Every structure is written in structure tokens, then in C-alpha cells.
Amino acid sequence: MIKTLCGKIEKLNVSETLRFLGYGKTALPEESVRQLLAECESEVLAAQDLRACYAVFDISAHGEKLDLGFAEVESHSLYLNLKGCKKIVLFACTAGVGIDRLIAKYSRISPSKAAVMQAAGAALVEDWCEELCAIFKREYGDMKPRFSCGYGDLPLALQRDIFAALSVTKQIGITLSDDYFMTPTKSVTAIVGIR
């Protein structure tokens, strides 16, 4: 059964945003960049429309060939990640199309703001993933780290099966291109093993 969730993040993860912008752990942003960040934070938070859908599947492994319950896939890295798991949570989540609109807007009128919006959007969806994993943990117990298509040798083509299994487009409005690119761009799909 597919369940859906909505969410709201109250505060932007600034250090994560800076990390996406290339700032190392020690580099501190200039005052002007801090101001820019603050402007972007309020716009990004206002534009967020956090949604997620997920379902639990029974899985089994035959060597490194995994039956994920919604698709079969051969992947060494996922095999290692899921070792010892009998079930997984499969989820898709998005920060919403409003973030893409902001990025589209500022990429046309202010490159610096567009870059910060990109990073802030990425930080936002990362935090949303963390929140979701915390919810799954409460519901299903201890979880493995989440694993997405493109990590290690897990093929991007699995996205197609994930979208079908969760009816992602219908449930939460993420669309998938022929190249497995998601729009809204600040979206994530992942597999999380239940220990």
C-alpha cells in the first residue's frame, strides 16, 4: 500500500547550503553572501511544498541479484547495503515545483541568487529526506542508510520501476524524463533497508 506524507521545514540548513555552494568546513561567507542567503532562505521556505510517498516491500537476494518486491536488479553496492534485510521502505519525495520556479526565475535575472537557490533547494530536500527516515525509523525500527539510483552500481534505469511501483507522478507530482531526470529537480527517490 502506498502512503503519502506532507511536511514543512521551518529553518533552512545553512551549513548544508554553504557546502553545496563549495564552502569548506572552515570558510565563512562574506556579509553580503550572508544577506543573500537570508533573502533566499525566506523565499525558499515560502515556496516549499514537501511531499513524499512510500511503501514497504519484502525483498530477497539470489547472489547479487536482488528481488526488491517491485523490480529485480543486479547491484553489488545495493546488495552490500541491504545485507541482512528482509524488508525495505521505498520512497520518493520532493521539495516542490515552487523551488524550481524560483531557480528558473533567478537564473534569468540574478545568477548569484540562482546559485544560492539551487543550493538551498538541495539542502531542503536533503533535510526532508532525513525527516522521512526518522519517521520510518519510528514506524519500522532501525534502518540502513538510504540508497538511491546512481549510488555505486545501482542503475538509474531502476527509476522507471520506482516511479511505477509508487505511482510517483500521480501521488506527488514528480515527473521522470527519458533520461531518468526528475522534475521538480529537488526530488529524491531511495531505498531504505529495515534492519
Place this chain on the structure above:
Amino acid sequence: MTILEKLKSGRVVLDGGMGTQLQARGLPLGVLPEEWNLSRPDEVTAIHRAYFSAGSDIVCANTFGANYFKFGDRLEEIIRAGIKCAENARKGLKDKFIALDIGSCGKLLKPLGGLDFEDAVALFKRTVKAGAEAGADVIFIETMNDVYELKAAVIAAREVCSLPVFTSAVFGNDGKTMTGTSPEAFVALAEGLGVDALGINCSLAPAEMADTVERILKVSSTPVIVKPNAGLPQERGGKTVYSLGADDFAAQMVPLVEAGARLIGGCCGTTPEYIEKLVAATKNIAVKPVENKGLTVVSSYTQARYFGHIPVLIGERINPTGKKRLKQALKENDIAYVLSEAVSQAEKGAHVLDVNVGLPEIDEPSMLEKCVSEIQAVTDLPLQIDTSDPVAMGRAMRIYNGVPLVNSVNGKRESMDAVFPLVKKYGGVVICLTLDENGIPSTAEGRVKIAEKIIEYANSYGILRGQLIFDTLAMAVSADNSAANAALGALDYIRHNLGCNTSLGVSNISFGLPQRDFINSTFFAMALARGLSAAIYNPNSQEMVKTYNSFLALSGLDENCANYIEYASSVSAGEITVTVGEKSGGAVTGDLKYFILKGLKAEAAASAKKLLEISKPLDIINAYIIPALDEAGKGFENKTVFLPQLLMSAEAASSAFAEIKAKLNPAENAKNLKAVLATVKGDIHDIGKNIVVTLLQNYGFTVYDLGRDVPPETVLKEARARGVQLVGLSALMTTTVVSMKQTIELLKSELPSVKICVGGAVLNEEYAKEIGADRYCKDAMATVRYAEELESKI
């Protein structure tokens, strides 16, 4: 009885869930539901039959996901089989109908996604054609999350067949679609396109939809569809059940039907039992007539704007008449300038933006289409499509995401025959100028006569009075001192006796007079008092804005004068900000380099302006701007300056440069190198490319930015036409490196002397060499360095 007669005669019962019914009958995960039209037709027919027996007047064929993307050339077969299943279920029944069911194609349209609007139209046309030929009675475009896709589908249906079209969208608890459309904007768009029924389906239970349904009913002059879910899915004993049972579902539907829902049914989780109980619970509720609300409304993809209550302000800044800078921008294809004007007017409070790009030396239809689409990417205000070229008008109206305000038509037969068919097809509201073959009548009565003629003629095209706004033509009062009275007299009569909305291009009144703002704002106040519904105005004119805000307060349209008080305090706060701005920069006044390095746009521009009083333009560039950019660039290369800072510096440099440009002899400034930049075909990511464009321009290179998703032939054509020495290509996705390679091959064979540099997330040194590029540039600064290297060889 036809389906439209049925709809006219009373309430119509739709069916319930199909997908969930198929799953209950064993449709395995991963199998497309439409496959069962061929492989298990008896099951599909049985579901339809059960809905007919339960009381459904219309069933939706099992074609929700039937599009070319999913089924390729099997599409027609799948659709024929789907309609056939419904026809078999209907055998022996009377006055029952079959809908070709069309859902989202699963891809997002440009500018947010990659699907071109016309490609979406073509995709839906193929589905509609197959369904119409197979014998569907109605096209039902449903579960739409994006009204732009909905528009493409409705246009496709209209262009392929003459069947009735129904449409419904999905609204969340927040009363918006997933792409942010309000119920009012959805109704405006669907009615503008002339659908026969519109409404809401899926996502929520009936009770949760109540607010949205009420909002739709309030503004819709079209029969309203309500097709909710059986609540939320829940797991019970390993099985998926929906939270709302059939009795509760029916009970929750009752108030929505009482409120006026005319086409009723269920979506996910509902079954024939739900429909049966729905029919039983609602059959004795009196049918509410569908009223013509007579609204005058335009919309964007998020919001609707109504005329007739609060006067509407239409920003006039995107119109080249008398604007040198805009003319230059349009000639140079400088869309960024147009967009900055759009954003600034939106920030200053315009409600609608006029878009006019008519210049003799440009291709107006393609420029207008491009500008409309680009402006919609930076603002969600409704737009006024302003052109005298019907081809340009038609193209812009077609791709506009919403229903536009159209400027304009007049009482000449030729004008009306060109414009009214477009308004009929794409919807929207049209500004009607009260002039005709005999010119502009000098009296109010003469102008009213023309208005009456236009109303009657529009009616013959099926265009309602509410879709017309009359501009009674403000003429120069300096030339004819009855000019104001004629315009105002006609305006008053049309508004109060003909019941139509009115508009004026206010500033024409003051032609030939000094201190035009004085006259304009007083005339504006007079017109508002006489019933002006909309004005084309300059958002930068303090006098006009003052008049408008004061008028709202004085005419009871501003509760507690809250709007006025906020406005008034912003005026004084604005004045204070100016002084503070100067003070904060005081310590380092004139140090342009510092402002650029710090990324302070306004200060950099002001400082450049000051420097121009004492220095030559070129000296300022060489002594301040270039060293500042170099310092920022070096810092970026050494990882002491990061991307946002680098870009802010570039933007500050641009703002300083804009000041200097005006005083600069072009021959003095320019570097010799010219470059074309593009994100390659298939790739819609352009942030990286935009950064490169900004920096190259800052360094004085001439850059032609072709945008994203650019075919190889276009790159070649532009590179040749512009005579460039460098082409920069960007790609983010592995899949589009192929088109990068094709572009390089084409350029190398046709223009071997042109150098090509490439960049983007998927590329590296080795890969770049492999596909034949002359240089891999890992970031924007690397591209600048490469351009400088080439410049030194010219």
C-alpha cells in the same frame, strides 16, 4: 439524447475508481492498467457494466494512461480496445455515454520540465484522434496537476474532433494544484478554452474538497464536476482499504451536490457500491441551474484577476514606443533586460503586465512568443498580449499559460474578424478601442455607438460581453480641450449603461504639455471616479501610484485604509533608505573596485556614475572593473572566494557597466572576440552556462546567448551569422553529450576555424578531447581565461 442534452436536462452521474477496481481484480504491480483492454477485456467490461448498473450515466474508458510515451505505436490498438470494452458494457442500455479518459502524460512542460508545448499538443492529438474514431462520446481530461498540460490537451481535443470536452484538476488541502494554480485561475483557463464541464477529482475525500468546490462554483458559468476519493488508503489485515465507506462517502457528497455540483462520481477507492449509494442519497436534491456569472477575468498559471471591483493596474514598461533602452534590448535579443523590467513592475505593484515588442526590424511573432514565455518564468502576474499583428497575437495566446488580456481590437470589421476567432479559441479578455473605419469619433456618443457595434459583432462569434473591456481613447487635451470629456463621457456610459468594463491609456491625455504627471494623475482620478476598471500606467510614476492608493481609500475599497497607510509609510521609508545607502558607502565613496568585490550592486552603479563625471569610460573599466573581476576570479581559482561571491561581484560589475555603457563609444570598449554560447539540444540545464555568459560579458567580450536545448543547426547558423571566433557548449547530462558531439562535428565540418570549448557536470578533460572539443573549461573563470588567450591571438 446527446451527452450535452443530458447535461442540460439535469444532474449527470459519472463512474467511480477504475485503477483500484482493476487491482482488486488482480491487476499485478508493474502491469499498465490499459494492457487489460487487450488481455483481459472481460474484466474491464465487467467493471464498466457494474458502474452502469449502479447508476452511472457516463463511464470513463480504461484509457487514463493511454499515450504515445507509454504505448508507442500500439496506442491506437489499446484505445480502440478500451472503448470497445465500454461499448460492450453499454449494450442494451439507453442514454448511457462513454468518455475517452485522458490523464497526464507524465512529463512536465517547459519551462520547468523538458516537454515542448506543441509536442504535448501533438501527443494528445494522437490519443484524442484514436478515441474519437473508436466512438467515444466525450473527451474527459482529468486528474490534471498542471493547467499548462491541461491547456495543451484541450487545444488538442478541439483541433482533432468536435466532441464535448470535460476537464478536472487535482487540488490539495491548500486549495491549489501541485503546480500552484488556484481554483479561480483553473476555472478561468478551462472556461476560456470553452470546455463543456470542469471541476475537481482525486486526492481528497468529499468533505475535504468542500472549500475548493465552493470556490469553483462561485466563479464557474460551466457545469461543475466533483469526483473525490474514498478518503485515504489504509492497510487492514494486509489489504488496502480506503478510510471512507460508501455510506459516509455519499453523506459527504450531499452538501456538495446541494451547493450545485452537477456531474458527480468517485475516484480512487470508490466502487459501484459507492455510486449506487451516491445516487440514492442525492436523487431528491433539486438541480441547481448553471448561471452565467458574467465575470471579466484574466489569469496566469497561479492566479486569476477580476475586473469590475478593484481597478486593475496594467504596467506599460514593456513596450518599445518611446523607450530607447528597450528598443535596443529587443534589437540585440537582450531578453534579460525585458525580464528585469517585468520583475521590477511586479515588485512595484502592477497587477497585469503589458507585453509589446513591435519593432519594424524584428520578427515580431517569434519575439512576442519568446518574451511571453520567458516573462512567465520570472513572474506569475497575468499578461496583456499587445500587438497589431494577428499572427503574433495568435501564437502568443496559444503558448500563454493562462487566459490573457489581449490588446487590442477595434470597431473595424477587418480587426474584429482577425481578433475575435482567437479570443473564442484561446479565451481571455480583449481591449476594444472605440474607433472604426471612420476614425475616432470626437464625441462620447460616437464612441458609445462603436462600443455597441463591437458588442453585437463579438456576440456573433460567441464572445460574451464580459470578455470585452472598452478603451474610450484618451487623446491629447493640448490639441482638443474636449478630449478628456469625450473619453470620460463614453467611459461612464459604457460602464454603467452597457455594463462593460473599461480601460484607458491614461498618459496620452498630456501629450504636448509640461509636467505631464500632474495632468495624468488628475485625469486618472477623474476616470477612476467615473468607473474606470483598468489603467495602463507607468509603475515608476509616483503621482499615478499616489492617486491610485488614495482613490482606493476614498472609495471604500481599502478597509481601515490599511493599504493606504502601508503605502504612505513605504514612501517615507523609501526616502530614508536613500540617505542610509549613501552613508554606508561613505567611507569608501568612489571605490568602485571595493563595491564590485563586495558584490554591492546599487553602490557599484552609483559609484560608476560618479566616476564618469571625472574619468573616461574606458579608464574606469580598466582601472576598476577589470582589476576587481580579476581579483574575484583569482580568489575563486584559489578557493578563497566562493561561487555566490564571484557571481555577486559579476552582477555588481554588470550594474556599473550598464552606467558606463551609455557613455561609451562602442568601438573603444569592445574586445575583438565574439562568442556564441548554448546548452546543447535535449538539455534544459542552463545555470552553469548563464554564469559563463555573465562573466564573459563582464570582461568585455561580445556574447550571443542562444539559451538551452539548442539544436546543432541553430548553433551553426548563429555562429556563422554572427561571425564568432568561439563557441561554448554546455551539457549536464550524460545523455546529451551525444548532441554536444553532433554539434561539434557539424561546426568542425562547416566552420573549421571556430574554436569550441565545452563545460558542464558530465564532462572532463578526456571526455572533451574524445568528442572533439578544442578546450575543456572546468568553470566560468577557465572559460574567461580561454577567451583571453584567443583574444590575444586575434
